[in-house]
Amino acid sequence: MLGFSALELARFQFAFTVSFHIIFPAITIGLASYLAVLEALWLMRRNTVYLELYHFWSKIFAVNFGMGVVSGLVMAYEFGTNWSGFSQFAGGVTGPLLTYEVLTAFFLEAGFLGVMLFGWNKVGPGLHMFATTMVAIGTLVSTTWILASNSWMQTPQGYAIADGKVVPTDWLAIIFNPSFPFRLAHMTLAAYLSTALFVGAAAAWHLLRGRSTPSIRKMFSMALWLLLFVAPVQMVVGDAHGLNTLEHQPAKIAAIEGHWENDAAQTSLPLIAFGIPDMSAEKTKYAIEIPYLGSLILTHSLHGKIPGLRDFAPQDRPNSTIIFFTFRIMAGLGVAMFLLGAWGMWQRWRGKLYDTKLFLIFALCMGPAGLLAILAGWLTTEIGRQPWVVYGVLRTEDAVSNHSAVTLSVTLIMFIVMYFFVFGTGIGFILKMVAHGPDEYGIDKSPQHPGQVFRPARPLSAVPNNIGPASMGETTEV
Template identity: 45%
Template sequence: MELDPLILSRIQFAFVVSFHAIFPVFTIGLASFIAVLEGLAFKTGNPAWIKLSAFWTKVFAVVFGMGVVSGIVMSFQFGTNWSNFAQATANYLGPILSYEVVTAFFLEAAFLGVLLFGRDKVPAGVHLFAAIMVALGTFISSFWILSANSWMQTPAGTELRDGVFYVTSWSEAIFNPSFPYRFMHMGLASFLTGSFVVAGVSAWYLLRKREVEANRKALSMSLWLILFIAPAQLVVGDFHGLNTLEHQPMKVAAMEGNWETSRNVPLLLFAIPDQANQMNHFEVGIPSLASFVLTHDWNGEVPGLNEVAVEEQPPVAIVFWSFRVMVALGMLMILFGLAGLVLRKNGRYWQTPWFLQGLRLMSLTPFVAVLAGWFVTEIGRAPWLVQGMMNQAESVTPSLTGGMALFTLIGYVVVYSMVFSAGVYYLMRVLYVGLEDSSVDDEYDAERPKRPFSAAHVPFEMGDNDTHKPLNQGGH
């Protein structure tokens, strides 16, 4: 069997990007949370805020490090596996990626050291400033990266001459048609990811009555953010969908599993897309709802996949189901936000075991939703790398063989698995030690019994093997 270097290169890049994406989306939201905690600590001097900031800064450092390690090789793949693409887009992507390093990465790296090690070495105001700069750096980084990715989705401000893209307007290229929606959508996703992770970990600690005051405060802050951000994400997602319908109609057609351009298109809740026969099996849908959602008109026209040749259609099944996973998890997040609001009466939001257990599980769902969203975005663009202008087959390195691509793919999987395992193990150790490991309360920390670490103590393990007892069933 002959190995296809194009398919293997696509799998390799998908693996690396998917592995890397879960880290920035968490650190962006968490950095802003830490900056708020530092601001509250600076204003009030409350040890609870200081403990929370110190603890989550440790978590941030571990995740930031894993993100850096996993992200470095991404740029190298442009040269090794996608050299034609790298050469063609160098006039635009080269400067954009350089701006990201100069304006964002240096800012994050420099002030992260102050944030991590400077609490007792610099004035409190300087420490707060460092936290703000780290948070700002994460947003600047996402600005440039999403601008580059959005340009590939909706190219603007450039022209293609002799196989090379030349910039005709930097402002149009950077602020291309899909960038504002994509930037807002990813920003809100980052806040939701940070909020649910903080809520899930805080809930785990509250179930075991560990640092109740501080974790109650963290949980309360997270639930307020979830209450407002989750519905806002739904609204922004709607605008993003309308923008995608305008500029990438085949991606929307794949999301909806719609094969023929028509009106009164149903919103499919379930279907098994059959791309070979250009049809769906076992459709279950709500009449005309897709037309209304996409065009805000019950009789609106929705494009069909049959408008283009089969070889120009994206892999429909993956896009179709990834979109539904993302939306379903988004609706679940909204429900948890509303449940938190209802349970605020008499402080039940931090004393109700089933709700706290649910938040533990929900702490992982934003990562799944983000990956599903990236699958929709990137796979839905296929077969194009630069929408409508440069496809994947034209972009791959000409001299790359299937054997070479397979060798590097296996290498990445092995190395990344080792990095991920080591990072997660250390992260679980940090979470297990918790807020008690803080110089703010040395006397308590000295008296706290030291217990050996085991996997049974991590926040995402459903077994209750910890010696800290959960709240009783009534929650009081």
């Protein structure tokens, strides 16, 4: 296929399937916690606005959760079909970690998901709140195990190699490897930010169309509060994560910065704001540099320096041409998130939070920004680890299965067609639900009214049958 090798096609296929999958768990993590907060506020304040929002977002959560499970199963099989060398070599570590995720997080989520979605009017409010909380905790536990496995591949420790295979020697060291705390915090916050932007964009869509109901205003306000406080925290966590990466994966940082060598005449490291790294010429062309800023950001010192890419053998260098830009996309979107939160605070202080058209358009356009930042960050992390699958231990070329380029080309094309059809349909359905908006129950139309007990026969029965444009007075019974 287009002259690519079997190794390159295997990487493309895994990157494609992971890119589709990662957007669903990110929204699932954020929405699960959001639903727990909404239900807690409903129980404390008995304000039907929180109940309306809970039922609206729980339907979207159900569809998103299902697509996340399906797309995740494909990846599990790919470890054996496309990356058998990796599974054979490192399965002693990654296999148990993924098993722990299934035995704890997935069973926890699946066990309480039915109560959460269909338990209204069937269990008490305390038990239902407990079920929602368990689902939210389950998503975080799942994140923990997945990132423990991936972080070990980035910064491996607690193992020995016997007969050409990894043998665990210290499970605590494996799980709590050097990069794990930073990656866990960074990904969890990214999921919350992605969800806040998604929820905020949904509210902005309705506000721009003149639907300024209490529930729409409430979810817009809550999304912007989260952005205001979490975006700065994410910047601090990202900085700490960068320092950790510099310590354990200096080649990755050098590639991200497009930094090739230290000039003896320079007492500090400039930040290359823009340029085009050329791997063959071993230089960053058209570089626009900001003096001292590289040292300040990367080493927290005005005169600190980092290793250059020329300090590493050519075969051990990540592709700077790609991750130089993916990192800047992620960082740029992070700054935009912070600006949206700050602008929202200014609009709130002026009493114009729901009325300024330009601000609402910005919030709407930022809807996919969190997911785009996650994808850009994931590409930076994974491409920056190359040419290693297990950093410094197992090379990618030794991890791939022995398939022909033709076989991988055919399966890649099949994946592309099926994924765009299946998950494209699912995403389109979610967007239709968002466009419909939350139903306005009012006091006499609460879903807890005895005359509105709803017993779904299948999971998607939690989703309304009539999804169309919403108007101010339009309601649908649940």
